[in-house]
Amino acid sequence: MLSAIKHRFISLLQLLLVITYIIFEELIWEGIAKPIYKAVHGLKILQNIEARLETVNPSVILVIFVVLLVIVEAAGIYAGMLFVSGQVAIGLVLYISKIPIAAFTFWLFRVTEDKLMQFGWFKWMYDWIMKAIEWIKSSEIHQKTIEYLVHVKMSFKAFKEKYFAGKSPFIEKIKQLYTTLKESLRK
Structure with a gap:
């Protein structure tokens, strides 16, 4: 009996994670964020910044990355709260407005990944997230x-x-x- 409940709970958790992942991967990333990321990546000014980032201390990069990531995630959570509370238009505007910041944050991660991975706890979290995504995708x-x-x-x-x-x-x-x-x- 307890095993059946545990199995159903895990299946429900998997379903929720799969739906969330598909929404973010297929709709938001592929449809909106990826084209913005490609546009951001191609900007000349960012190519100059990318060259300068090679000389920046990894701790400074980590702080900048974490601050941007917290801002993006907080905006996403707040946009979700606005959706749930019935303020769909404001939530949508907030969510859409955070996408360029998220694309920039993703770009920053890609160009400074080696420096960020120097932090053991950061590498552990990244590896854990990648394993979780693989678990979801293999379900x-x-x-x-x-x-x-x-x-x-x-x-x-x-x-x-x-x-x-x-x-x-x-x-x-x-x-x-x-x-x-x-x-x-x-x-």
Whole structure:
């Protein structure tokens, strides 16, 4: 009995983690943050900063990284609280406004990773987080959810190609109806 409850609790925890991971990875990172990160990474000024960061003390980099990370995470938590309290618009604006800071923080991590990994506790936390992500990604729930999302994505793509492609009969009928309506209103 206790084993069954434990198994269900772990399965529920996995499901919640998988859903959270997929939302952040697929929607937020792939759809919004990654393009911003690429834009930030390509900025000339950041390339100059990257060269200067090579001479900065690892402790200073750690402090800057941790402060930025805390700001980004606090903004995300507060945005979530605003969503839950019904202030969706303000929460959305806050969440969207934190994305460039998050992209910059990710960039900072990537260019100073060797220096940050000099701190044993930081490396341990990073390794632990990576193992947790691998655990989530290797779970059956994650794999089945991704398969389902791929199927849904393909269905949307097929729907889009069928009804919204260049010379779709559906679109042509809508355009024809619009033109007829526009001409009749002019008379």
